[in-house]
Amino acid sequence: VTGDRFDLAGRVAVITGGGGMLGREHAAALAECGATVVVTDVDESTARSAAEALGAPSAGAKAGAVHMDVADPASVAACRDAVLERWGGVHILVNNAALDPKVRSGSDGQELTRFEHFPLAQWEREMAVGLTGAFLCSQAFGSWMAEHGGGVILNIASDLSVIAPDQRLYRRDGVAEDEQPVKPVTYSVIKTGLVGLTRYLATFWAAKGVRVNALSPGGVFAGQPDAFVRRLTTLIPMGRMAERDEYRGAVQFLCSDASRYLTGQNVVMDGGRSVW
Numbered sequence: 001v002t003g004d005r006f007d008l009a010g011r012v013a014v015i016t017g018g019g020g021m022l023g024r025e026h027a028a029a030l031a032e033c034g035a036t037v038v039v040t041d042v043d044e045s046t047a048r049s050a051a052e053a054l055g056a057p058s059a060g061a062k063a064g065a066v067h068m069d070v071a072d073p074a075s076v077a078a079c080r081d082a083v084l085e086r087w088g089g090v091h092i093l094v095n096n097a098a099l100d101p102k103v104r105s106g107s108d109g110q111e112l113t114r115f116e117h118f119p120l121a122q123w124e125r126e127m128a129v130g131l132t133g134a135f136l137c138s139q140a141f142g143s144w145m146a147e148h149g150g151g152v153i154l155n156i157a158s159d160l161s162v163i164a165p166d167q168r169l170y171r172r173d174g175v176a177e178d179e180q181p182v183k184p185v186t187y188s189v190i191k192t193g194l195v196g197l198t199r200y201l202a203t204f205w206a207a208k209g210v211r212v213n214a215l216s217p218g219g220v221f222a223g224q225p226d227a228f229v230r231r232l233t234t235l236i237p238m239g240r241m242a243e244r245d246e247y248r249g250a251v252q253f254l255c256s257d258a259s260r261y262l263t264g265q266n267v268v269m270d271g272g273r274s275v276w
């Protein structure tokens with residue numbers, strides 16, 4: 001093999017939900033390998049600050065920010081057109097955007113809605129971003145890749161794409177049994193659905209040189225309440241949650257020629273949680 005298998009020089013990468021916690025890490029990971037990184041987000045100011053962290057908008061910086069609401073087909077098409085016009089192509093798509101509930105102390109638990117009362121509107125809103133958004137972006141950007149020699153799509157799923165949520169993790173003291181907060185049903189359905197989309201597109205576009213894989217991260221420590229962290233870490237063989245930058249290596253592997261014979265797979269990187 002000649003050259004660096006991880007080298008992404010000359011490739012343009014689009015990250016959805018790129019202004020969020022992990023989106024910034026994916027952006028930094030791909031920039032480290034020399035890619036031109038387009039940070040997109042429905043929240044344009046977070047996309048801009050993430051791109052600024054990579055040197056934009058100074059001349060010569062291989063980074064930029066573009067507004068994109070993944071749930072809105074017109075916004076996805078406008079973003080694709082803007083990327084093609086400004087950077088001339090797209091070679092990597094990271095479907096990362098999601099509306100996820102965060103486990104926080106002091107929150108009232110309303111965001112962790114039980115199944116019996118799960119509102120249809122919330123189901124539709126979360127599916128629109130996490131699953132339909134990945135469909136729309138894959139269609140818009142992946143079709144361009146398929147017509148222009150290939151590329152890579154990376155779907156960001158979760159360890160909950162291969163295991164059920166352990167609802168005991170989210171329990172709160174002093175709350176009635178039938179009102180205990182839970183991980184929402186949408187999370188499991190979206191993340192498992194992304195693995196289905198991954199397999200479908202991997203085979204559909206294999207002959208066109210578009211590789212499609214999923215990365216399933218375990219939970220990242222981000223100041224969650226002690227009780228939650230203690231319960232979760234006892235379920236993880238490595239005995240701790242992930243640090244936010246620990247997925248960078250996997251993103252670099254999955255988006256580069258280092259993984260050139262890998263397609264249709266779900267790489268579960270969870271400190272061993274799902275094998276225990």
Ligand SMILES: NC(=O)c1ccc[n+]([C@@H]2O[C@H](COP(=O)([O-])OP(=O)(O)OC[C@H]3O[C@@H](n4cnc5c(N)ncnc54)[C@H](O)[C@@H]3O)[C@@H](O)[C@H]2O)c1
Nearest residue numbers: 017019020021022042069070096097098158217218219220
């Ligand atoms: N944080 C974790 O522990 C963890 C673990 C496993 C998987 N994940 C997955 O990683 C991904 C990123 O998670 P995160 O923790 O960085 O979340 P985050 O909330 O920090 O980031 C999500 C981003 O998506 C954006 N977004 C929301 N709706 C959008 C829309 N309609 N169009 C475009 N962008 C939209 C938000 O503005 C936000 O910037 C998610 O898919 C999440 O499910 C996270």
